[in-house]
Amino acid sequence: MYKLKAKRAVVARDIGGLKELVDKHGDDWVQIGREMGTVPNIVKGVWLSHQQSAKSAGACHDGAATSPDGIEVQQQLSQGHRVDWAQVSQVVGLDVLKCLEICQVDTGKARWTYDPDTFSWEMADRMKAFLADNYPAPATPNYRTVSNYLWIDRDDCIHMSDLLKGNIAWTDEVKARLIDMRRKGMLYKDIGKQLSPNLPTPKVANVYHRLQRSVAFRELN
Numbered sequence: 001m002y003k004l005k006a007k008r009a010v011v012a013r014d015i016g017g018l019k020e021l022v023d024k025h026g027d028d029w030v031q032i033g034r035e036m037g038t039v040p041n042i043v044k045g046v047w048l049s050h051q052q053s054a055k056s057a058g059a060c061h062d063g064a065a066t067s068p069d070g071i072e073v074q075q076q077l078s079q080g081h082r083v084d085w086a087q088v089s090q091v092v093g094l095d096v097l098k099c100l101e102i103c104q105v106d107t108g109k110a111r112w113t114y115d116p117d118t119f120s121w122e123m124a125d126r127m128k129a130f131l132a133d134n135y136p137a138p139a140t141p142n143y144r145t146v147s148n149y150l151w152i153d154r155d156d157c158i159h160m161s162d163l164l165k166g167n168i169a170w171t172d173e174v175k176a177r178l179i180d181m182r183r184k185g186m187l188y189k190d191i192g193k194q195l196s197p198n199l200p201t202p203k204v205a206n207v208y209h210r211l212q213r214s215v216a217f218r219e220l221n
Helices: 002-012 015-025 029-036 040-064 068-078 085-092 096-102 121-134 143-150 154-164 172-183 188-195 201-212 215-220
Strands: none
Touching: 015 029, 015 040, 029 040, 068 085, 085 096, 096 143, 121 143, 121 154, 143 154, 172 188, 172 201, 188 201
């Protein structure tokens, strides 16, 4: 199950490449899946989900800046302020969480990528605390809400959340990095920190040992 989720995540992060293949092959999901190194159902599912999200985003964007919450958020941003959700709540007449859930404005949101040399737990801890307070397990987090709260790109919030859970997509690129770092004598715990802030050392070791026994290891070498 996790392998399928990981493959889906890899395809989802390469929407541009998927679009090119759809333009080229139409709905030949078998061929598209073959070229993306995965199964037809995954590429088809990601593409249909992307199309639906694009339609929803387009519909929301049309009204994002003219809805009461959108107007207030845009006004605060235009003045160079961080969004004051308590003030948005007062203007709109809804509680703060609801305002966070419905706001479709994405202007100026920051991007987040994991860099082991600059990573700080401050933002990660803010996310963890927000999720614990508003979406305690087993509730499904609303990452649009998280994105608005942190004012960070929604997809980056999802990626951050996955990394904090110790999940990582083991793409060929990541596997190649793992092999290269291990070849240079790095310890598994240090390799894990290069890939994710919260990747268990045993998981890194297990992946490496599986690679050693696989054809992929010889190909990556």
